[in-house]
């Protein structure tokens with residue numbers, strides 16, 4: 482452990498209770514309760530305009546909440562101005578001081594507090610972000626990713642209890658973004674400071690965060706680990722926004738203690754009762770979901786080779802894109818048009834081309850159920 486880690490400030494969770502923000506009559510953030518456990522990497526994920534930045538700014542003290550309270554640990558900081566909160570923010574435009582070198586950019590927070598012997602701490606911070614050899618360069622002599630790391634070092638040197646990051650990787654190209662995601666995650670793990678990271682990029686949130694809050698229209702739709710959100714979405718928005726889901730409109734045929742049997746597109750499908758968030762009365766409607774990589778494709782001529790006990794629906798391939806690690810198929814089926822299937826490129830069946838009749842089949846345990854009172858397309862096409 483570095484010294485930074487051992488001396489990281491004790492604090493507590495970030496807790497928002499009933500926090501909301503109205504601009505005039507427009508409700509940018511609806512009253513929400515949210516707890517960010519101390520020392521975790523937390524992501525606020527959602528499409529443009531859903532209220533991520535506003536929520537972050539209320540934690541920072543840059544925006545007054547219309548209702549609600551912001552706690553850091555047991556301390557109510559709602560009325561504290563930004564500079565009195567143990568919180569620092571890294572913005573998308575890093576806002577480094579162009580006339581100061583990297584060393585002085587990082588030292589800035591200490592100097593402002595009247596600390597003159599800054600060498601040790603600045604050195605540690607530059608090492609933390611792996612820029613030890615760049616101390617005497619000016620910001621414009623660094624790459625975007627390096628500047629981004631300076632911005633992180635400049636914020637962390639103040640030993641904040643919480644670091645807020647608002648789309649800090651937005652200006653970087655895709656490859657550098659991916660590198661910096663891992664780098665930021667490493668830094669967070671090393672210093673143990675709570676990170677609250679805002680992004681509209683679901684892959685970014687899943688790569689870095691311990692917990693993700695998926696936001697839509699000023700509300701938190703669902704909160705969980707990346708795995709929980711991906712495997713057990715509770716709304717169509719989360720199912721479609723986080724990755725891709727095939728959603729099939731079905732009617733409940735019956736339920737027992739463990740399983741639910743439904744009918745969709747003339748097919749009988751089963752799913753674990755515990756994975757259905759919708760009411761399961763017989764005759765009721767349920768949207769049944771399955772992720773594209775969970776589905777296998779078998780040519781219709783070999784239909785009898787599909788093992789018993791799997792969910793199966795017939796279909797016809799309408800599109801196939803080879804993307805290296807996998808082939809992505811689009812299949813029209815009585816159960817739904819445009820179903821997506823991702824098949825790893827291991828042994829490819831040359832008959833699986835557009836126009837081919839196929840059977841889609843999957844393990845019933847990989848099926849989830851959602852309430853049919855929602856827009857089946859919510860969240861589609863909103864991801865970056």
Ligand SMILES: Nc1ncnc2c1ncn2[C@@H]1O[C@H](COP(=O)(O)OP(=O)(O)OP(=O)(O)O)[C@@H](O)[C@H]1O
Nearest residue numbers: 504507509527528529530531532533534535536681
């Ligand atoms: N000062 C303001 N006055 C009026 N409306 C505002 C103000 N700031 C933000 N809004 C509105 O509040 C909503 C939420 O804005 P916010 O900046 O939190 O979105 P966001 O989720 O961060 O989006 P993005 O991904 O585009 O940055 C938006 O519809 C925005 O237009």
Ligand SMILES: [Mg+2]
Nearest residue numbers: 533534535647
């Ligand atoms: Mg924003």
